[in-house]
Amino acid sequence: MSTTRRALVLRALALLILTVATMASLFTAYTGVHSQAAPVRERTAPAILDVTAAQNALLQSFDAVRDSGTGELVSTGGGYRVQIAVANQSLARAAGAAVGGEPGLRALETVTGLIVSYSGFLEQADRHRTDAALRDGYLWYAEGTLSRDLDGILDRLDSLQDQQYDVLDGQVSFDRGAQLAWGATLLSAAALLLVLIETQVLLRRRFRRRYNLGLLGATATLLIALGGAVHVTAETQSALDAAGHSLRENLVSPWVPVTGDADTQRRGPAEDVSDSVQNTAREVDDAMSGTDAWEGLAGLVPVLGLLLAGQMARGLWPRFDEYRFRAR
Amino acid sequence: MRRGLLVGAVLVALAVLAGFAVRLVFPAERGVTVLASWTRGEGELFERVLAEFTEETGIEVDYQGTTALREVLLSEVDAGVPPDVAIVPSVGELTEFAQRGELTALDFALDGGSLGEVYGAPWVNEVRRGRDTRTAAYWFPVKVDLKSLVWYDAEAHGPADFPRLLEDGGSWCLGMGSDATSGWPGTDWVEDVLLQQAGPEVYEGWARGEDDPSTAWNGDAVETAWRTFGELVGAGGATRGVQSLTRDYGNASAGLHKGPVCQLDHQGSHARGNYGDLEAAFAPSAQLFPGTEGRQRGWQAGADYAAMFRETDEAEELMAWLAAPETQRVWSEAVSDRNAVASGKLPPPLFAASDTDASVPDADEVHDALAATLADPPEPLCLDASDVMPPALRDAFHQAVLTFLADQSTLPAILDELETIRATTATPDRAIPSVCGETD
Secondary structure, three states: OOHHHHHHHHHHHHHHHHHHHHHHHHHHHHHHHHOOHHHHHHHHHHHHHHHHHHHHHHHHHHHHHHOOOOOOOOOOOOHHHHHHHHHHHHHHHHHHHOOOHHHHHHHHHHHHHHHHHHHHHHHHHHHOOOOHHHHHHHHHHHHHHHHOOOOOHHHHHHHHHHHHHHHHHHHHOOOHHHHHHHHHHHHHHHHHHHHHHHHHHHHHHHHOOOOOHHHHHHHHHHHHHHHHHHHHHHHHHHHHHHHHHHHHHOOOOOOEOOOOOHHHOEOOOHHHHHHHHHHHHHHHHHHHOOHHHHHHHHHHHHHHHHHHHHHHHHHHHHHHHHHHHHHO | OHHHHHHHHHHHHHHHHHHHHOOOOOOOOOOEEEEEOOOHHHHHHHHHHHHHHHHHHOOOEEEEEOOOHHHHHHHHHHOOOOOOEEEEOOHHHHHHHHHOOOOOOOOOEEOOEEHHHHHOOOOOOEEEOOOOOOEEEOEEEEEEEEOOEEEEEOOOOOHHHHHHHHOOHHHEOOOOEOHHHOOHHHHHHHHHHHHHHHOHHHHHHHHHOOOOHHHOOOOHHHHHHHHHHHHHHHHHHOOHHHHHOOOEHHHHHHOOOOOOOOOEEEOOHHHHHHOOOOOEEEEEHHHOOOOOOOOOOOEEEEEEEEEEOOOOHHHHHHHHHHHOOOHHHHHHHHHHHHHHHOOOOOOOOEOOOOOOOOOOOOOOHHHHHHHHHHHOOOOOEEEOHHHHOOHHHHHHHHHHHHHHHHOHHHHHHHHHHHHHHHHHHOOOOOOOOOOEOOOO
16 A cells, blocks of 8 residues: 555544544533433422422421410311421422432431321320320420431431432532543544644645645534534533522521420521522522523434534545546 | 654544443442331441441441331331331231231241240240231340339439338339330330239230230229329329420439439339439339239330341341341440440340350449349240230320320220220230240
8 A cells, every 4th residue: 555545544544533532522521411400400409499398397387286276176286287298298209309319218218207206296286285284295296206306307308408419419510520521522622633634734735735625624513513512511510500509508498406405496487498499499490491402412412423424524535536546 | 753643643532432432330239228216326326236247248238217117117118118127116016017918937047046946935926927827937136125123323222212202203203205106104104013013914915905804904903003103103292294294204214313303213224324324223113013012023025126028138147147146245345335435325235035155345233133134034024015016006005194194084084995996906816925925
């Protein structure tokens, strides 16, 4: 084989391998960031909010019985049932999201069991509302079950939410894996660009043509596509950051665990907590809106690869032909 | 130079490709899930014991501890996702699960023989599964607690002071609070008074729910036991009963050395953990109960029993490990290690099958006396009656104690209600055959 033919074959091979490598790494890097958007938007963020909503509803159920009248015939304490139902629904949704994996689900099952026992005590307290000693006793057991540090319902939900936050951190952070994937993509794309330019120079010298339009087109396509991918990824990443920040900073916990007696806990007004849950949900929605459209673009990466290969083939094929004709 | 460039480019490409091509997937290792009622110090202790199991076998254990054990276990079982292993104090619950076919029969052998041979009655009872006429063992006690004891400060008092202390119901440390199981300390009182006043036969018949006037809830023997309990804690016009409704049992026991706010504590051996540095001694409860002539007629004992809900190799390995008397050494060392670093001392644990080779760190005379009573009881050893009853009856018993303490005049109505619940829930032919073991 002559030197020129060998040079052409080598470049065609290098371009092919680098195109495949660049597309593979781009696909991984792109989906690595964009595939986190849907789980954050649809599962992790709602699950975190559901846990806070459940805690708030449980505290309200306690207040409903404690602050209800002690009349014999009519009680206002029945409102606790609505709050318990709200808490159970929130936790059922959180369980459906399965954010903490198997341990998270087990923790939720334990909490659900404790809520059965807690609501039983509230029911007894409401039932014995005219008997101060028994009513106080049942309220005491309910409060212990609810807010005892370490094994009370609220503290267990705090631990569960901590696990959910850990999952969230993993999803929203531009972590080492993402950095590696994007580093590899950029490195591989740079190498591809370099070989494209070098081939352009070689063809100019050997075949006396000013420009090779095929290779030029491939270079432009690569730069535009890469620029676009980097841009939308930066947008999605900043949406993830914003959602993470909102959940971490703006969500108000309904209680502050205090070591010691169960009745020394402090809490903010229930309305503030409800407002913060709703506002945070809105902020997350706003931040994440539009991220789903970008995720689907990952499917275009193989198409981009084929387009690049086609353009390169279009640029190189005539030169192979031309060379074959001259060599004879 | 150009060739160098090309080779470099090809190498970069190959490295990138190789990096993305290689994805090794390791099969996930199967662990064991365990559910028990131990939380806080006890839970931390059990996790130390489980850590030793993991170190020995490489099997990871996911432990959940909760006082709402019944609710959690039932919801998990009904949802089809039971824990692999559950450690439950209620034999009544386990009997129910066994009859529903939820438990796996334990047929592994230990060094000393089968489970039944190593532990014996009443600790290991064989029950039927569903309509099957064959019986099998489904549980064994992991850790036990000797009851029928009254604790006092040995430096401040002696048995000679008991008559004087009994004149004031305020002498008793009394707390009914225990989160999901609030009320159980009162059930222990009623059970123990009945055992000491009426003897093991009546006690056993009552615990098994036998249809007999002498063991009925509204029969004389049981009613006398309730009244004795009420009179003891209400002696001299004391209001301990009502106060106890909003006091946790652990805090109540701690009153023996704090203040002291009380001088007598009717509690099991586990209560030693609440006495701090106090030199607490125990007297057999009959010495303080009226209507017993001071004669102890039996010993109540509670335990936490391990049962297997899902038959996996890992779960079976954990069960066999927990059942082996040698594991008691691990427990004892875990207690000792924990006490060295944590505040609030736990007493050395007690076991149903004694491991004669084990030396117990932190053991003292009191521990040895408790262990000797368990190993060779001079009077019949009886399982905690409420633990043996069907869960619905036991829960009603807990609530009945609370209602009784709030207003003792409600007793006749309470007992009639309990008798009605017994008639509809207890089925003696399905209850465990032996509540009180044999004595030599």
